[in-house]
Amino acid sequence: MRSTQRSIIIVAFDGLQPAQATPALMPNLAAFANDGVAFDNHHAVYPSVTRINAASMVTGRHPGGHGIAANMLVMRDFDPYNAFSAMEPTLAKVALKTPVMLSPTLADTLSRHGREYVAVGTGTSGNAYLHNPNAARVGGATIHPDFCLPPALHSEITRRFGDWPGEGETNADRLARAVDIMTEYVLAERKPAVSFLWFSEPDHAQHAHGVGAAVSARALREADEQFGRLLSWLSANGMDADTDVMVVSDHGYSTIREVVDIETLLRDAGFPPGDEAGGVTVATNGGSTLFYAHGSDATTADRLASWLMGQRWCGAIVASDAVGRIEGALPASLIGVQGRRAPDLAMSFRWDSRANDAGFLGYVFSTGGGAELGQHGSMSRHEMRNALFARGGGFKRGARVQSPTGNIDLAPTILELLGMSGEAMDGRVLSEALADGGAMDWQTTTHRAERRFDDGTYRQSVTVSTVGNTTYVDEGNADFSPS
Ligand SMILES: [Zn+2]
Numbered sequence: 517m518r519s520t521q522r523s524i525i526i527v528a529f530d531g532l533q534p535a536q537a538t539p540a541l542m543p544n545l546a547a548f549a550n551d552g553v554a555f556d557n558h559h560a561v562y563p564s565v566t567r568i569n570a571a572s573m574v575t576g577r578h579p580g581g582h583g584i585a586a587n588m589l590v591m592r593d594f595d596p597y598n599a600f601s602a603m604e605p606t607l608a609k610v611a612l613k614t615p616v617m618l619s620p621t622l623a624d625t626l627s628r629h630g631r632e633y634v635a636v637g638t639g640t641s642g643n644a645y646l647h648n649p650n651a652a653r654v655g656g657a658t659i660h661p662d663f664c665l666p667p668a669l670h671s672e673i674t675r676r677f678g679d680w681p682g683e684g685e686t687n688a689d690r691l692a693r694a695v696d697i698m699t700e701y702v703l704a705e706r707k708p709a710v711s712f713l714w715f716s717e718p719d720h721a722q723h724a725h726g727v728g729a730a731v732s733a734r735a736l737r738e739a740d741e742q743f744g745r746l747l748s749w750l751s752a753n754g755m756d757a758d759t760d761v762m763v764v765s766d767h768g769y770s771t772i773r774e775v776v777d778i779e780t781l782l783r784d785a786g787f788p789p790g791d792e793a794g795g796v797t798v799a800t801n802g803g804s805t806l807f808y809a810h811g812s813d814a815t816t817a818d819r820l821a822s823w824l825m826g827q828r829w830c831g832a833i834v835a836s837d838a839v840g841r842i843e844g845a846l847p848a849s850l851i852g853v854q855g856r857r858a859p860d861l862a863m864s865f866r867w868d869s870r871a872n873d874a875g876f877l878g879y880v881f882s883t884g885g886g887a888e889l890g891q892h893g894s895m896s897r898h899e900m901r902n903a904l905f906a907r908g909g910g911f912k913r914g915a916r917v918q919s920p921t922g923n924i925d926l927a928p929t930i931l932e933l934l935g936m937s938g939e940a941m942d943g944r945v946l947s948e949a950l951a952d953g954g955a956m957d958w959q960t961t962t963h964r965a966e967r968r969f970d971d972g973t974y975r976q977s978v979t980v981s982t983v984g985n986t987t988y989v990d991e992g993n994a995d996f997s998p999s
Contacts, residue, residue, distance in 0.1 A: 522910065524760045524930050525703075526573070526712045527746065529739055530566060530639055531719030531892065532765035532903045533727075534558070535876070541736045544744035545763060545905065552761075552907025553915045553949045557981075559922035559988040560767040562851050563804040563862065564892050564899040566639060566719070567602050569766035569923050571646045574621040574633075574712075576927035576941030578852025578987075583618035584646065585857055586893075588799040590790075590808045592857070597791035597810075599799035604641035604663055607649070616649045618856060620939050622710055622927050623647070627654035629936050631709035634702045635659065638690045638716040647712060656708065659697055661690065673697060685724075685731055687716045688738040695742045699749040709934055713746065715739045722890030727769045728874020732890070760908030760933055764926065767892045768899045770803065770867060770878035772885050776829050778805050785823055787816075796820055799859065800883035803867070803894025806859035812838035817860045821845050824863055825967055825974035825996070829881040831864040832895050832976045832992030844967025844974050851895075851978060851989045852924075852942065864895035864992055895978070895992035910950060917949050919956040920981040920988045944986040958983045960990065972998040 529545075534556070539546040561572045561579055565587045568579045575582045583591070590599050593614040600606055610616050623633035633656040637644035644660035651658060651665035661680035664670040674680070677697055681689035698713050721735035743763070750756055779798045783789075790797030790808055794816050799806040809816040817839035824830045825844050835845040836858040845861065848854040853862055865881035872879070872888065878898030882891040892899040904921060907913075910933045924943030931938040932945040947953035959982050966975040978992035 522758055522760060522933060523708065524710045524762065524933060526710070526762045526764060526926065527743060528712070528714045529718065529763070529765050529903070530714065530716050531722055531767060531769050531890070533768045533876070533898070534901065534903045536718070536736055537903060537905070541733060542740035544740045544747060548747065548761070548763065548907055549905040551913060552905055553911050553917055555904035555917045555921045555949070557918055557920045558902055558904040559920060559990070560900050560902050561923055562853065562895055562900065562989045563801050563864070564767035564894060565801050566766050567642050567646055570643050570714070571617060572923045573764065573926045574623070574647055575617065575619045576924050576938065576943040577619045578924060578942045580848065580853050580855030580858055581619050581942055583855060583857045585853070585859055586799060586801040586804070586806055587642070588801050589806060589857070590797050590799055590859070592808070597789070597797050599797055602642040602646070604645045607642060607645045611649060617646065621648055621650070622930065623656040624650055624654050625931060625936065625938050626709050627656065631934075632656045632706060633710045633712070634706055634708040635712040635714065636694045636698050636702060637714040638687055638694050639714050639719070643714065657706070673701070676701065683720070685721070686735040686738055687720050688735070691715050691717065691739055691742045695745050699746065703749075703755070704753070710930055715742065722769055723885060724889065726874070726888055727771055727872060727876040727890045757909060760906065760910045762926065763903065763905045764923065765903040766923065768902050769876070769890050769892050770880040770894065770896050770898050771872040771876065772882045772887050772889050772891045773879040774829070774881055774887060775885060776865070776881050776883060778883055787820060801893045802882050802884060802891045803880045803896065803899060804862060804864045805883060807861040807863070809839065809860045812836070812860050814839045818842050821861060822967070822969075824861070826969060828996070829866050830974070830996070831866040831994045832978050833861055833863045833994070836860050844965050844976070846963055846965050846976065846978055850963060850980060851992070852987060866995070867894050867896035867898070867993060869898070895989065897991035900989055900991055906949060912949060912951055912953075915949065917946070919948055919958050920983055921946055922986070922988045924986070942986060944984060956983050972996050
């Protein structure tokens with residue numbers, strides 16, 4: 517057990533790939549990583565989209581455990597046949613009917629120890645909301661340009677700091693404001709045990725301009741400059757010694773090969789909407805798509821899987837326990853997707869490792885965006901691998917961790933650093949990165965499934981690494997070989 521006087525700051529760069537943390541693009545982060553611990557084998561949860569990874573960071577659970585299946589999802593306990601985007605104010609409406617998340621967050625656990633969790637987010641409203649849905653009851657705060665939890669805080673913040681800057685080509689002005697609020701208000705006055713600062717770059721620029729585009733590179737440099745301001749403030753205010761800083765990204769990135777209007781194709785193939793018998797509700801998530809069969813009907817799910825497997829863009833497919841074994845699909849439980857709110861089928865689009873014009877690896881089909889722009893959400897290794905760095909008295913210095921780690925490990929590791937016991941979690945304490953920790957053993961296994969059709973064979977493989985009981989999804993892909 518460690519000191520209860522420590523505090524921890526998490527900084528997220530949305531969509532940052534490890535390959536971008538270079539001295540040329542991000543001098544402050546590169547120096548930070550060099551001094552502290554660099555995690556060379558870090559993992560997002562699947563699907564590799566933002567809000568569910570944020571939820572996994574604060575709960576230590578895979579999506580099957582915390583119940584936020586993706587950015588676009590169906591919560592049958594809220595609305596059985598409609599896919600919705602997990603955004604404010606929709607999430608507040610969900611909360612009136614059913615718990616938004618099925619497992620406790622760091623904010624919930626800290627409050628039991630009389631400590632606070634405060635998040636400052638410049639990403640989507642949904643991302644910010646998921647950091648602490650129970651703020652009204654358990655305390656702590658979430659600060660976002662559109663709203664605060666508790667709500668009354670919003671006017672206090674804008675009175676002190678002014679109206680939030682609007683979104684620009686890059687979000688530099690918003691990130692600067694977030695650092696102002698984090699330092700002058702959150703750290704100086706509230707002194708929470710854990711604070712979280714979410715930078716919406718490089719994600720915002722990469723979606724609009726592509727990975728490695730000039731605007732995206734500028735967004736990285738600007739975000740890094742704001743990170744440098746935060747570190748300078750900690751140092752100038754004597755907080756270096758008692759503060760551990762963890763820097764993370766929610767997911768990696770690919771470049772879009774081609775946009776697929778999957779719902780139109782599915783309807784044209786004869787699948788009615790999900791509120792009809794034999795129908796399917798579709799939740800599109802960039803590099804992946806979730807499907808909810810009417811009544812979780814196994815025959816419908818099997819017919820859908822068979823149709824998907826024959827498409828040139830179809831990658832790995834997992835099936836929920838509710839629809840049971842589907843030939844050619846792998847179980848959702850293998851990759852943390854199984855749970856009360858699991859989709860009946862989850863499909864990653866097919867991907868490859870070709871380089872784009874700027875030299876960044878990874879192309880993928882997508883439900884939105886445009887060719888050559890940035891995207892994520894699939895089971896590509898380029899999206900499932902993301903960034904984690906840590907520095908502070910609790911961590912080793914100048915170390916590299918090769919063992920698999922993931923976003924699900926943040927919450928248990930933070931609670932360990934604070935000397936607090938937490939809830940049961942899927943993630944683990946990253947003891948190999950802590951000052952007194954030793955190396956970790958791990959195993960990597962590839963699971964395969966196939967299905968033969970008259971015109972060929974669908975074959976998929978999903979690779980998973982495990983450390984003890986904790987699992988990380990390395991990658992999953994498929995192809996179709998004509999007979
Ligand atoms: Zn993101």
